[in-house]
Amino acid sequence: MSRGRRSRSALYEQLRIQIAELHDQFGGLPAPHEAGAIWHDIWLDETHHSTAIEGNTLVLRQVAHLVDEGRAIGNKELREYMEVRGYSNAAEWVYRHGADPDASSDDALLTLTEIRHVHALILGAVWQVAPHPEAGDDERPGSFRRHDIKTFPGGMKPPPWTDVPARLDGWLADADALRGLEAPRLPAELAWLHARFEQVHPFLDGNGRTGRLLLNLLLARLGYPPAIVRKADRNRYLDALRHADDGDCGPLGELIARAILDSLHRFLLPAVAKPEQLVPLPALAGESLSANALRVAAARGRLEAVKGRDGIWRSSRAWVDEYIASRYRRAA
Numbered sequence: 001m002s003r004g005r006r007s008r009s010a011l012y013e014q015l016r017i018q019i020a021e022l023h024d025q026f027g028g029l030p031a032p033h034e035a036g037a038i039w040h041d042i043w044l045d046e047t048h049h050s051t052a053i054e055g056n057t058l059v060l061r062q063v064a065h066l067v068d069e070g071r072a073i074g075n076k077e078l079r080e081y082m083e084v085r086g087y088s089n090a091a092e093w094v095y096r097h098g099a100d101p102d103a104s105s106d107d108a109l110l111t112l113t114e115i116r117h118v119h120a121l122i123l124g125a126v127w128q129v130a131p132h133p134e135a136g137d138d139e140r141p142g143s144f145r146r147h148d149i150k151t152f153p154g155g156m157k158p159p160p161w162t163d164v165p166a167r168l169d170g171w172l173a174d175a176d177a178l179r180g181l182e183a184p185r186l187p188a189e190l191a192w193l194h195a196r197f198e199q200v201h202p203f204l205d206g207n208g209r210t211g212r213l214l215l216n217l218l219l220a221r222l223g224y225p226p227a228i229v230r231k232a233d234r235n236r237y238l239d240a241l242r243h244a245d246d247g248d249c250g251p252l253g254e255l256i257a258r259a260i261l262d263s264l265h266r267f268l269l270p271a272v273a274k275p276e277q278l279v280p281l282p283a284l285a286g287e288s289l290s291a292n293a294l295r296v297a298a299a300r301g302r303l304e305a306v307k308g309r310d311g312i313w314r315s316s317r318a319w320v321d322e323y324i325a326s327r328y329r330r331a332a
Contacts, residue, residue, distance in 0.1 A: 008254050012184035014310040015257050026272045028223055031100045038271045039095045047088045050212050052231035056083050082126035090121035094213050098220030109176045116142040119203055119210045132205045145204040156245040158201035167200045191252035195244030225268055227259035278314040
């Protein structure tokens with residue numbers, strides 16, 4: 001652990017406390033039909049970063065134009081635009097059906113039909129212009145692979161294609177066992193579940209994108225913000241998956257926990273908190289003041305703030321505005 005970085009157990013306790021606050025003080029995840037703008041921003045952000053992890057080169061502005069206006073700007077290959085289009089369709093479906101308790105009537109947390117549907121949405125658009133060169137007619141989007149996969153560079157070899165349905169049945173049973181589980185156990189269990197999906201590698205293509213969206217479908221149904229793996233963390237994410245292949249899910253669990261907190265602070269709390277409500281300082285950061293600058297101001301007593309049970313400073317938008325105004329007064 002690097003100097004100044006919170007221990008894994010402290011991080012998981014921070015996650016537990018802040019998710020409890022999300023539900024107790026802010027009513028939990030807002031439903032998509034009640035807070036469309038919040039989920040739109042999350043959906044757009046995930047589409048950009050998850051496709052970028054797989055090599056897509058569209059920048060966020062290009063993704064936004066394509067998703068929101070249906071316009072392809074720039075001079076990228078058609079395949080790249082279709083990758084983004086398909087993923088955005090899948091992400092929209094995931095958040096509409098994950099965060100809205102009335103959107104699914106099935107008792108299971110996740111079903112095999114949903115896994116196949118998410119995959120079909122992700123690859124449906126790009127398959128029309130760039131289908132997998134080795135795919136047979138029975139391996140189209142939404143269909144399990146009927147090929148065995150070669151051993152990956154890290155040494156992990158997916159099971160034979162004939163084992164995929166049985167492996168996913170067991171995976172779904174373990175996914176359903178996540179109900180009622182909270183940090184510190186939840187991030188590690190989610191990491192193991194995510195890694196196992198990638199190890200099964202049920203589809204010929206698109207397993208990484210499908211696995212990340214399924215992770216967030218599970219999180220939403222458990223009442224958690226999504227874990228968006230950002231493109232800057234690609235190498236760390238792939239390294240964490242390799243550790244999980246060797247039986248150590250700690251790094252991946254930590255990455256997932258940090259990504260959940262990042263979504264909480266970046267998207268949800270700034271939108272749902274009232275000006276006088278206390279929230280962790282990262283949820284109040286902006287272009288003019290970083291979370292670290294706010295933390296220093298709080299520690300020096302210049303920003304009115306209180307330290308929570310998890311050791312994280314909390315303030316309010318009203319207090320931050322007062323602090324900013326006082327800085328201008330001192331500078332005048």
